[in-house]
Amino acid sequence: MKKARLEQVSSLVDDEQGGSGKSVVDDLLKDAESRDAWQRYHELGDWMRNMADGGMVRVDVADRVSAAIESEPTLLFPVNHRQAPVNRPSRRGWSQQLAGIGIAAAVATVTVLLFQQQEFLEVEPDVGVVAINETTPAGKEEAVLSSASLAKVDSSEEDELLSGELFQQKLDAYLASHVKQSAGYRAQGLLPNIRAVDHGGTGKGN
Amino acid sequence: MADAPNQRSNNSANIDVELVRRVQQGDKGAFDLLVRKYQQRVGKLVSRFIADRSEVEDVTQEAFIKAYRALPNFRGDSAFYTWLYRIATNTAKNYLVAAGRRPPRSDVDITTGATEQGFELEGDQSPEGEMASEEIHRVIRQALEQMPEELRLALTMCEFDGFSYDEIAEVMECPIGTVRSRIFRARQSLDKKLRPLISTNEVEEAV
Numbered sequence: 226m227k228k229a230r231l232e233q234v235s236s237l238v239d240d241e242q243g244g245s246g247k248s249v250v251d252d253l254l255k256d257a258e259s260r261d262a263w264q265r266y267h268e269l270g271d272w273m274r275n276m277a278d279g280g281m282v283r284v285d286v287a288d289r290v291s292a293a294i295e296s297e298p299t300l301l302f303p304v305n306h307r308q309a310p311v312n313r314p315s316r317r318g319w320s321q322q323l324a325g326i327g328i329a330a331a332v333a334t335v336t337v338l339l340f341q342q343q344e345f346l347e348v349e350p351d352v353g354v355v356a357i358n359e360t361t362p363a364g365k366e367e368a369v370l371s372s373a374s375l376a377k378v379d380s381s382e383e384d385e386l387l388s389g390e391l392f393q394q395k396l397d398a399y400l401a402s403h404v405k406q407s408a409g410y411r412a413q414g415l416l417p418n419i420r421a422v423d424h425g426g427t428g429k430g431n
Numbered sequence: 432m433a434d435a436p437n438q439r440s441n442n443s444a445n446i447d448v449e450l451v452r453r454v455q456q457g458d459k460g461a462f463d464l465l466v467r468k469y470q471q472r473v474g475k476l477v478s479r480f481i482a483d484r485s486e487v488e489d490v491t492q493e494a495f496i497k498a499y500r501a502l503p504n505f506r507g508d509s510a511f512y513t514w515l516y517r518i519a520t521n522t523a524k525n526y527l528v529a530a531g532r533r534p535p536r537s538d539v540d541i542t543t544g545a546t547e548q549g550f551e552l553e554g555d556q557s558p559e560g561e562m563a564s565e566e567i568h569r570v571i572r573q574a575l576e577q578m579p580e581e582l583r584l585a586l587t588m589c590e591f592d593g594f595s596y597d598e599i600a601e602v603m604e605c606p607i608g609t610v611r612s613r614i615f616r617a618r619q620s621l622d623k624k625l626r627p628l629i630s631t632n633e634v635e636e637a638v
Contacts, residue, residue, distance in 0.1 A: 235615040239589060240446045241596045250449060254460040262622075264467035268629060269571075269621050270590045271471040276568050282484060283563065283629060284474030286492040287466045291459070293492065294499050299457040 231262050238266040339399070447511040454502055462502075466495050469512060473519045480523035480534065490526050494519035567628050574624045578617060585610055586617035 230252065236242045237249045253259045264287065275281040453461035474491045481487050498518045505514055524534040575583050584603065588594040596614075600607045 231619070232611065232615040235618055236596075236611050237446060239596065239614070240444070241611065242446075247449060250446075250453070250461070250464070253464060254458070260464065260467065263464060265622055265626075265629070266618050267468045268471050269618060269625065271475075272567055272571055272625075272629075273587075273590045275475070276571065281471065281475050281564055282478040282487055283567075284470055284488050284491050286470055286474075286488055286495065287463060289488075289492050290466045290495045290499075291463050293496050294459055294462060297496075297499060299459065300455055300499075300502055 227258075230256070230259060234259050234262045235266055238263065238270070444510060448507065451502065451505065451507070451511055454499070455505075462499055465511070465515075469515060470495070472512070473515065476516055476519050477523045480520075480527060486526070490523050491519070493526070494522040497522055563628070567625065570624050570628060571621065574621050578620055582613050582617035582620065585613035586621075589614055 233242065233249045234253065237253070242249050253263055268283075272281065447465070450461045450465050454465070470491060473494055474487055477490045477494065478487045481490060494515075498515050501518065505511070527534040575587070578586075581603065585599055588599045588602065589596075594602070596607050596610045599610045599614075603610065
């Protein structure tokens with residue numbers, strides 16, 4: 226049993242297992258003795274091939290590298306090898322799409338919320354700063370202040386905010402404020418690729 | 432003699448692709464297998480730049496960690512080992528620059544270790560390193576000499592000449608299963624004699 230397993234490892238060292246040797250790789254990953262044989266058979270070949278020049282330095286960093294990458298983030302991304310099988314209509318595609326949609330929705334939500342808060346800041350700067358900078362849950366006093374200041378934003382002002390040059394100014398102010406505040410809250414990169422685009426034909430932005 | 436990759440490149444492509452694919456899907460154990468496979472060859476390449484043995488180990492380790500971090504960018508346009516050797520070369524050069532030492536002006540051929548200017552850079556020339564290398568080579572020669580001819584022939588055609596099992600079977604006029612078995616037995620025989628000299632941590636722990 227053990228002999229047969231090690232013979233498979235020997236074949237895999239030469240990539241002569243047939244296919245991609247997936248089942249043997251599975252065994253290698255599970256079995257320490259097979260892994261060890263894998264390393265030693267490769268090393269034997271290295272030493273044999275280096276007999277002529279004699280310039281080989283024996284290193285064994287496998288355990289050190291393994292320990293080091295243990296703390297590294299696990300790699301998870303789509304496989305795009307030219308040599309790898311192409312037809313792979315799997316659940317990965319769906320999960321990636323869902324993840325992408327989820328991230329986009331989260332970013333959009335945060336953007337809308339921050340933008341609304343920014344409007345609130347523009348109307349009542351002093352009160353707004355208190356509300357934004359308060360990282361702990363707001364107390365009753367802040368809640369009262371917030372509702373009071375929000376009430377000052379009437380519907381006609383909202384219409385103005387959403388149209389024309391005023392909108393552009395508000396957006397620019399929001400972006401500038403966002404950059405400033407995100408630095409303070411270690412939230413850099415939240416909206417890394419936003420560009421101000423002018424839809425009103427004023428020639429500003431883009 | 433040329434180094435391993437130019438002889439093993441065709442043979443190793445499939446298994447490397449499979450292992451890289453697994454790493455890219457989050458299997459860190461598969462990366463460990465790549466490290467175990469290539470660490471001697473990367474170590475040798477690094478030793479062309481750096482003479483000190485402990486520094487060679489450090490830089491080799493660093494090269495593998497960099498490779499792991501860079502794997503998202505690996506698209507399989509080139510073979511994994513050429514990509515890995517490029518990283519190792521750059522890591523060694525950067526190490527020398529950071530240490531205030533001058534890296535070689537020309538690049539090292541990743542397959543032979545020779546520079547473009549036609550000379551080889553220094554390897555581990557310490558007396559201990561040379562003695563260890565000589566001892567290992569002596570044991571390998573002795574083991575090959577004592578080995579039954581059919582085992583020696585199968586293994587040397589595989590390791591020295593880079594022949595596939597099919598080609599060896601054709602030369603030796605025997606079934607491919609026999610070739611597989613002969614190469615394995617030859618390796619086992621060599622491994623047994625070399626074990627005291629190149630034992631791995633896992634073996635030491637298991638014994």
